[in-house]
Amino acid sequence: xxxxxxxxxxxxxxxxxxxxxxxxxxxxxxxxxxxxxxxxxxxxxxxxxxxxxxxxxxxxxxxxxxxxxxxxxxxxxxxxxxxxxxxxxxxxxxxxxxxxxxxxxxxxxxxxxxxxxxxxxxxxxxxxxxxxxxxxxxxxxxxxxxxxxxxxxxxxxxxxxxxxxxxxxxxxxxxxxxxxxxxxxxxxxxxxxxxxxxxxxxxxxxxxxxxxxxxxxxxxxxxxxxxxxxxxxxxxxxxxxxxxxxxxxxxxxxxxxxxxxxxxxxxxxxxxxxxxxxxxxxxxxxxxxxxxxxxxxxxxxxxxxxxxxxxxxxxxxxxxxxxxxxxxxxxxxxxxxxxxxxxxxxxxxxxxxxxxxxxxxxxxxxxxxxxxxx
Numbered sequence: 516x517x518x519x520x521x522x523x524x525x526x527x528x529x530x531x532x533x534x535x536x537x538x539x540x541x542x543x544x545x546x547x548x549x550x551x552x553x554x555x556x557x558x559x560x561x562x563x564x565x566x567x568x569x570x571x572x573x574x575x576x577x578x579x580x581x582x583x584x585x586x587x588x589x590x591x592x593x594x595x596x597x598x599x600x601x602x603x604x605x606x607x608x609x610x611x612x613x614x615x616x617x618x619x620x621x622x623x624x625x626x627x628x629x630x631x632x633x634x635x636x637x638x639x640x641x642x643x644x645x646x647x648x649x650x651x652x653x654x655x656x657x658x659x660x661x662x663x664x665x666x667x668x669x670x671x672x673x674x675x676x677x678x679x680x681x682x683x684x685x686x687x688x689x690x691x692x693x694x695x696x697x698x699x700x701x702x703x704x705x706x707x708x709x710x711x712x713x714x715x716x717x718x719x720x721x722x723x724x725x726x727x728x729x730x731x732x733x734x735x736x737x738x739x740x741x742x743x744x745x746x747x748x749x750x751x752x753x754x755x756x757x758x759x760x761x762x763x764x765x766x767x768x769x770x771x772x773x774x775x776x777x778x779x780x781x782x783x784x785x786x787x788x789x790x791x792x793x794x795x796x797x798x799x800x801x802x803x804x805x806x807x808x809x810x811x812x813x814x815x816x817x818x819x820x821x822x823x824x825x826x827x828x829x830x831x832x833x834x835x836x837x838x839x840x841x842x843x844x845x846x847x848x849x850x851x852x853x854x855x856x857x858x859x860x861x862x863x864x865x866x867x868x869x870x871x872x873x874x875x876x877x878x879x880x881x882x883x884x885x886x887x888x889x
Contacts, residue, residue: 546812548572554812558669559653560820563813566655569820570602572813578605579814582621582632583613587759587779589675590834597830598821604814612758614715615641622648626808633815635804636674638716640873642802646670649804652816654823659843664800673800674822675775675836678791678861679717679724682777686786687768694728694742694792697769703750707757707767708743709776713880720797721771722884723866723876728795733868736876737883744887752888759783774859778835789859796863800839825849 546555552563554572563569573579579598586592599606609630610617615638625631635642635649646666653669664673681691689701697706710718726732726739746752757767762780770777777789803822809815821827828838829851837858844850868876 548813549575554816555650555807555809557812557816558651560655560816563816566820569813569817573604573811573817574602576604576811576814578607578811579818580607580609580631580633580809580811581818582609582635583611583615583618584608584636585611585758587776588834589775589831589836590779593833594822594827594830597826598818601821602817604817612756614710616714619645619648622806622808629810631808631810632806633809633811634806634818635802637671637802637804638719639799639802640719640870640877641716642671642804643870648807650807650809650812650815652805652819654820656823656840659840660823661839664839671802671804672819672823673839674803675831675838676798676800677773677775677836679720679795679797679799680772680774680777680789680791682762682770682772682774682780682787682789684762684765684768684784684786685788687765690788691769691790692792694725694795697746697751698749702769704753705767706746706751706769707753707755707761707771709757709770709772711884713877713884716799716801717772717776719877719880720773720799722880723868724771724792724795724797726795727797727866728792733866733872734875736879740880740883740887747888754888762787773836774861775835775837791859791861791863793863796861796865798861798865829854 546553548554552572557563560566560569563572584591595606595608618632618635618637619641622632649670651669660672683691688705708718708721709715712718712722722739722743723736725742726736729738729742731738743752753767755761755767757770759780761767762770763783774789774791781787803819805815805819823840825844828840828844831838832851832854841850841855845855
């Protein structure tokens, strides 16, 4: 089955964790614009009087707080820069290497302050566990987004997706054709996973991929945990969070991560290759949402409009990610056809865990992951 452009929204991103940190004292934020619109209650650009008025309200605020957006993750560096220059709005990017749960913790810790995140980019299970923190909003391109990729009221919307993959420096290790290859002696001290699977969506899906490759299923992630325990025992598993720097320096020559992040690594490492194991295809989208407590509610909504515009979607595509409006834009002729056509072909039957399966897997990870890799 060819699934290059037929991604589905998976519940295979991260585990369910509660935000345990104590919140800062809340303050009342006045979110009324100069024209008398309550920006924090706006559910569409029409509530501002149209896009021009939304832009003006956002520019009056002058700032946007984002969190957990590494510059080399799905081209977020260029996305942030383009938005800032286009609208003359300062973007404050906090904790770029944070996990999904860290975003929620930060929002709770900073609630009521002008430093709270305005928007979220989350793994599915973390997003669905915290929908009471989201402000519903429907962008102008709402109708282009398939129903299965959005909350009916606009509390959250899928944004970009990809496939779980194994990226590797072919000048350091042999070619990888399957997950099992990572147990070979040639991979000793060389295999890294992007994050902690009890908190980070990419890592969660990496363990799910290993589970599928080792006889598990969306209902049974245990073989994935066992695989990483075996990888650790063999001395092949690195407890290092990989990023572009560790890849370029050779610290993490093999990385289990989303395929679009592998593409980003390849831009600076000529010998870097990325493979999606045919025996364990795991795909998924991340979730975009507005913080209901956003200190810059108009800018938060303008950010959403930008991300889901043709320009924003093509910028994600430039980073190797598959934008949620991709099919609609291809049909309308507004997609970057060269980049769209260059997306790698992926074969194999995709794994599609349900929300219930994700919760079960998350609970298993919470109880067993740390014991397996200690």
